[in-house]
Structures are given as structure tokens and as C-alpha cells.
Amino acid sequence: MSAMSLLARAFRHKSFAVGFTLTALLVLAAAMSLVWTPWPWAEIDIPLKLKPPTAAHWLGTDQLGRDILSLLLVGAQNSIVVGLIAVGIGLIAGVTLGCVAAASRASGKLWVEELIMRASDFTFAFPALLSAIMLTAIYGPGLVMSIVAIGIFNVPVFARITRGAANAVWTREFITAARAAGKGPLAITVDHVLPNIASQLIVQATISFATAILAEAALSYLGLGTQPPQPSWGRMLNEAQTLMFQAPLLAVYPGLAIMLSVLGLNLMGDGLRDLLDPKLARQR
Amino acid sequence: MSSFGPFLAKRLLTFLATLAVASVLVFVVLELLPGNAAEVILGDTATPEALAALNAKLGLDQPAFTRYLRWVGGLLQGDTAHSISYDTPTAELIAERLRVTLPLALMAMVLTVALALGLGLYAASRHNKIGDVGVMAASQVGIAIPNFWFAILLILLFAVHLQWVSAGGFPGWTEDDGGGLWDGVKALILPAIALALVQAAILARVTRSAVLDVMREDFVRTARAKGLSRRQALWRHVLRNAMIPVLTVAGLQFANLITGTIVVENVFVLPGIGRLVFQAISNRDLIVVRDVVMLLAGVVVVVNFVVDVLYAVIDPRLRTQ
Numbered sequence: 001m002s003a004m005s006l007l008a009r010a011f012r013h014k015s016f017a018v019g020f021t022l023t024a025l026l027v028l029a030a031a032m033s034l035v036w037t038p039w040p041w042a043e044i045d046i047p048l049k050l051k052p053p054t055a056a057h058w059l060g061t062d063q064l065g066r067d068i069l070s071l072l073l074v075g076a077q078n079s080i081v082v083g084l085i086a087v088g089i090g091l092i093a094g095v096t097l098g099c100v101a102a103a104s105r106a107s108g109k110l111w112v113e114e115l116i117m118r119a120s121d122f123t124f125a126f127p128a129l130l131s132a133i134m135l136t137a138i139y140g141p142g143l144v145m146s147i148v149a150i151g152i153f154n155v156p157v158f159a160r161i162t163r164g165a166a167n168a169v170w171t172r173e174f175i176t177a178a179r180a181a182g183k184g185p186l187a188i189t190v191d192h193v194l195p196n197i198a199s200q201l202i203v204q205a206t207i208s209f210a211t212a213i214l215a216e217a218a219l220s221y222l223g224l225g226t227q228p229p230q231p232s233w234g235r236m237l238n239e240a241q242t243l244m245f246q247a248p249l250l251a252v253y254p255g256l257a258i259m260l261s262v263l264g265l266n267l268m269g270d271g272l273r274d275l276l277d278p279k280l281a282r283q284r
Numbered sequence: 285m286s287s288f289g290p291f292l293a294k295r296l297l298t299f300l301a302t303l304a305v306a307s308v309l310v311f312v313v314l315e316l317l318p319g320n321a322a323e324v325i326l327g328d329t330a331t332p333e334a335l336a337a338l339n340a341k342l343g344l345d346q347p348a349f350t351r352y353l354r355w356v357g358g359l360l361q362g363d364t365a366h367s368i369s370y371d372t373p374t375a376e377l378i379a380e381r382l383r384v385t386l387p388l389a390l391m392a393m394v395l396t397v398a399l400a401l402g403l404g405l406y407a408a409s410r411h412n413k414i415g416d417v418g419v420m421a422a423s424q425v426g427i428a429i430p431n432f433w434f435a436i437l438l439i440l441l442f443a444v445h446l447q448w449v450s451a452g453g454f455p456g457w458t459e460d461d462g463g464g465l466w467d468g469v470k471a472l473i474l475p476a477i478a479l480a481l482v483q484a485a486i487l488a489r490v491t492r493s494a495v496l497d498v499m500r501e502d503f504v505r506t507a508r509a510k511g512l513s514r515r516q517a518l519w520r521h522v523l524r525n526a527m528i529p530v531l532t533v534a535g536l537q538f539a540n541l542i543t544g545t546i547v548v549e550n551v552f553v554l555p556g557i558g559r560l561v562f563q564a565i566s567n568r569d570l571i572v573v574r575d576v577v578m579l580l581a582g583v584v585v586v587v588n589f590v591v592d593v594l595y596a597v598i599d600p601r602l603r604t605q
Contacts, residue, residue: 129547130580133561234430241436255429
């Protein structure tokens with residue numbers, strides 16, 4: 001299938017189109033905020049605090065008179081950084097472990113596969129929030145700790161998916177042919193296994209990205225994630241909660257931003273699954 | 285049922301090993317990694333005398349292995365270490381806080397299952413019609429809503445705008461505490477709804493696809509050919525078979541609910557486990573953090589084990605795998 005026809009098919013797929021648009025908006029917001037925001041986001045203007053939306057401040061101002069829209073745009077950077085690194089950690093470590101597990105199974109070393117998969121079962125006992133609590137209890141709260149916690153949680157997720165998909169590929173005839181031709185496990189994994197499981201990994205990465213944004217928002221809301229003054233949607237919600245009686249809208253915008261980002265990524269993931277795996281799509 | 289014994293034994297062994305490894309992980313992360321827990325607890329400004337005193341009090345002058353055994357032995361016998369900030373055994377603190385967290389998690393679970401089954405069955409019975417599309421779209425949005433934001437929105441609507449309930453806090457279960465059974469339940473309704481929404485959205489999707497899968501099976505076609513209506517076939521044959529994946533996911537979600545309470549309890553200022561561990565972090569009370577994290581990880585492992593076993597009870601084919 002040519003790239004153009006795939007693209008045309010992609011945009012006829014409703015949930016992919018909606019998801020892609022929302023995700024593109026998230027990326028655009030973050031990129032734009034690097035060079036331009038309606039107001040300097042850190043500019044404090046106490047006399048102007050807690051103003052409702054006006055022509056100058058489209059979404060109003062917060063308790064320090066900062067422009068809400070600018071804070072939201074800069075907050076998008078935060079979500080993207082957390083998502084990218086946390087998913088990156090999960091992808092690199094998880095895919096490596098999954099590939100090693102599948103390759104050892106194929107060469108008869110079942111115990112290596114068993115060891116890796118049991119180890120990843122253990123880490124499932126620690127959801128991202130629990131790992132983050134342990135890490136912040138020792139090292140103090142912060143963005144790095146929350147990214148590490150979410151990343152660790154992603155490792156077994158990717159390890160399981162990789163191993164499952166890779167095991168299926170290892171039983172195919174072209175792998176037998178490659179082995180007969182004298183290719184080693186590493187070469188087979190890189191040349192044949194990874195390209196064949198890439199679509200499943202892309203789908204999972206999209207969905208894990210959404211989960212990472214949610215987890216970071218929850219941690220920042222609790223004060224365990226991103227620290228002031230760096231704007232983060234989760235912490236904006238925390239600050240807004242104390243001002244609910246004076247400025248209820250402050251508690252609405254950051255949540256909407258989180259929801260739309262997560263919705264976009266999830267829809268895009270679903271769409272990608274249908275588009276990249278037509279067999280699965282027909283079953284649904 | 286002959287193969288159930290070995291299956292159960294194997295699962296039980298894995299379960300115990302997982303618990304043991306989880307406890308080692310918690311111990312290593314919270315007791316060995318920091319180097320010296322007393323330093324973390326007292327901060328950078330502590331005097332050497334204070335450090336030495338706390339080291340002795342916490343038993344940190346003992347070798348790591350002895351400390352680990354003492355900790356696990358204590359947990360098993362309910363004889364836990366004293367919290368640093370409350371100076372009470374952590375088991376007592378946790379038991380007291382569970383009186384809020386457990387009812388909250390149970391209420392949320394009941395709500396989740398009721399909502400999910402209703403919506404999932406409705407969507408499946410209207411497959412590809414407007415009702416199905418509507419429920420599926422709503423569940424996508426539900427999955428994307430952070431539970432703590434939904435909690436804040438509920439407070440905005442019911443406490444700030446309508447002023448039906450207070451914005452948070454817990455009156456207690458008995459009149460001696462200044463509350464009562466109904467007051468207690470009332471304080472947990474909004475938190476339970478906030479927790480249930482996301483889980484129900486996920487479970488409704490699982491229910492729908494499970495029901496649709498079973499509806500395509502031959503035995504359902506036979507039932508329909510015999511003259512059963514779609515509705516009769518659904519109630520007599522489909523539902524029972526579709527419950528297997530639904531129960532599995534629902535069981536796993538209970539673990540999510542337990543960790544979800546950490547966040548939601550903080551939104552509503554409920555004196556539960558989540559609030560306890562959150563305050564323990566602020567107070568640098570590593571003893572409480574360690575025991576609560578172990579409890580929560582333990583709950584996740586236990587629930588996984590129970591789901592595994594239940595699954596095999598319902599579907600004997602799984603025992604041989």
C-alpha cells in the first residue's frame with residue numbers, strides 16, 4: 001500500500017482523524033509556547049488577580065495575576081516531555097527485555113524467558129503512583145522522580161507486548177529460513193522481528209503516552225510531580241481547588257486540557273490499531 | 285476438577301514468591317537505597333547525636349537482613365513498627381484509616397460494575413446503532429477524564445454551586461465521632477462516583493465487546509434458531525458466558541481503585557489510607573510509607589491471584605495452560 005493511500009484511508013477513519021487533530025493541537029500548543037505566548041507566563045500582576053475572561057486575557061488570570069492561557073500552553077510542554085521520556089524508558093527497556101525473552105525461547109532457553117516475564121510480573125505490583133510515592137518519600141518530590149516512576153511502570157507493559165508479538169513472529173517460516181541461512185538471534189531480531197511488531201509497539205506507545213500524561217497530572221496535583229514555578233496542568237488544578245469559591249473556572253481549564261490530550265492520544269491509538277492491523281479491525 | 289489441585293498449588297507458589305519479592309523491593313527501595321533512613325527522616329540539619337539516637341530506635345544499627353526479617357515477621361504477626369510522626373504502631377494507624385478507604389473502594393466498585401454492566405449490555409444490544417455509538421463515545425471521554433479532576437468538578441457542582449454537600453472531610457461512622465452511618469455514607473458518595481467513572485468507562489467497553497463476541501458463537505445461533513428472541517438468548521446464554529472477561533477485568537480494576545483512592549481521598553480530604561501515606565511523605569515518616577506501600581502492593585498481588593484462580597474455576601480449560 002502506498003503512503004498516500006494509507007494517509008487517505010487514515011483520514012477517512014473518524015476516530016483517527018479526531019485523535020490526530022487533538023494530538024496535533026497538543027504538539028502545536030507546546031511548540032508555539034516555546035517561542036510565543038499571549039503574555040509572558042511567569043509575569044505576576046497581583047492587582048489583576050483572579051480576573052474572569054477578558055479581551056486581553058482570554059481565559060482570565062490566576063491568583064498571581066498570571067495569564068491562564070499562557071500557563072496552559074506552557075503546561076503542554078511539560079506533558080509532552082513527561083510522556084516522551086516515560087514512554088521512551090518503557091520502550092527501550094521493555095522492548096529489549098521482550099525481544100531477549102522471545103529470542104531465548106526460540107533458542108530453547110526457556111528459563112531466560114520465564115525469568116524476564118516473572119520479573120516483569122513483580123513490577124506490576126507497583127502501579128506508577130506507588131513507585132512515585134516510594135521514590136518521592138526518599139528523594140523528595142520532583143519532575144524527574146515522577147518521570148522515572150511512570151517510566152518504570154511502562155517497562156513491564158512493553159516487555160509483555162513485545163514478547164507476545166515477537167514469539168508469534170519467531171514461529172513463522174521466514175524466520176526458519178533466516179536461521180537456516182545462518183543469521184544469529186540479534187540479526188533476526190533487528191531485521192525481521194522488530195519490523196513485524198513495530199505497528200503493535202506504535203499503538204501501545206500512543207496509549208502509554210496518554211496514561212503517562214494522566215499519571216503525571218495526578219502526581220503534580222498531589223504536589224509530588226512538577227514543582228513551581230514550572231507550569232503543569234495537574235498543579236494548576238491543585239491551586240485552583242483552594243480558590244473554587246472565588247474563581248471556579250480556574251478548576252475547569254487545566255482539566256479540559258488534560259482530557260482533550262488524553263482523548264486525542266487514545267483515539268489516535270485506536271485508529272492506528274485499525275489502520276495498521278486490518279485483520280483485527282475486521283473482527284471488531 | 286482433577287487438574288485443579290496442581291494448578292492451585294502452582295499459582296499459590298507464584299503468589300507467595302511475588303509477595304516475597306515485592307517485600308524485598310519495598311525494603312530495598314525504602315530502607316537500603318536512601319543510605320540512612322534516619323538522615324532522610326531528620327533532614328540535613330540533624331545533629332550526630334540525634335541521628336545516632338534515631339538509628340538505635342529504628343534498629344538501623346542492625347544488619348540489613350536482620351532488619352528485613354524483623355519487619356516481615358512483624359507484618360505477619362500484626363506487630364508493626366511505630367510511626368515516627370504519630371508514635372503509634374503502623375498497623376493501628378492503617379486499620380483506623382481502612383475504615384474509610386475500604387468502604388470507599390467497595391462503594392466505587394459496586395457503582396463501577398452496575399454502571400458498566402448496564403451501559404455495556406445496552407450498547408451491545410444496540411450494536412452499531414445510535415445508542416451504541418453514543419455509549420462508546422461517552423466511554424472514550426470517560427477514560428480520558430482524570431479522576432481527581434472529575435472529583436473537583438463534582439465538588440464544584442454539588443458543594444460550591446448547589447451546596448447540597450460539604451466540599452470534603454469525613455464526619456466519622458458513629459455518633460460518638462460526631463457523624464453516623466448515613467453521614468459517613470453521604471461523605472463517600474461523591475468520592476465513590478469520581479473513582480467509579482473511569483473504571484466504569486473501561487469496564488463498559490469490555491462488557492460490550494465480550495457480549496458481542498459471545499453473540500457470534502454457534503450456540504447462540506442455535507438458541508436463536510430454536511426460536512428464542514434476541515433478548516431471551518441474551519439473558520439465558522450470552523450473559524453467563526460473557527461474564528468471564530468482565531469479571532477478570534473488574535477484579536483487576538479493584539487494584540486500580542485502591543491506588544485511585546490515594547488521589548481522590550486527597551481531593552475530598554478524607555482520612556483514609558491515601559491521605560495517610562501522602563501526609564507520611566510530607567512528614568518524612570518512612571516507616572508509615574513503607575508499610576502502606578507494602579499493604580497496597582500486597583492488595584494488588586492478592587487481587588491478581590484471586591482473579592487468576594476464579595478465572596480457572598469458571599473456565600477449566602485455563603488450568604492446563
